[in-house]
Amino acid sequence: MKKVIITVDYNPNSEKVVNKGYELAKMMNAEVCLLHVLSEMRYYGIEYQPFMGYEGYAFPVDYNIQEEFVKVAEDYLQQAKRHIGGENISTKLVEGDTANEILKYSNEWGADLIVMGTHSHGTLERIFLGTVASSVLEKTKVPVYLVPTGEK
Secondary structure (H helix, E strand, O other), rough: OEEEEEEOOOOHHHHHHHHHHHHHHOOOOOEEEEEEEEOOOOOOOOOOOEEEOOOOOOOOOOHHHHHHHHHHHHHHHHHHHHOOOOOOOOEEEEEEOHHHHHHHHHHHHOOEEEEEOOOOOOHHHHHHHHHHHHHHHHHOOOOOOEOOOOOO
16 A cells, blocks of 8 residues: 545544554555545535525625635645655645545545544434545445544
């Protein structure tokens, strides 16, 4: 295994995922890519006409918001890279559905392993919404190393 993707989100527990993933990659002398997926930007800068008497989205939208989200995410990835402080580390920022983009990029980059955190969601939430980790596990062609990030 020579290429390891470590997925990071904005949860403070991502530090645990990065540390554990990098520790594993170092043992394998593998190249690392820190991957962050921005949810589809249309959800952040929504501009709807008033509907059902609700005018909450009928305000002018700052179209530079996407650029700001990208800058913040790129800065976050660079900070995570500095945190690791090792060699053979790259970063990748993509936009879209999180699970789909993780799978897509792992294929494009030729990853041998995907490292992800598992958040402690309740049973009902998992049943109705699913999780990114379970979606990746269902469709991946490469091994996935899950790092538990719960409080326990």
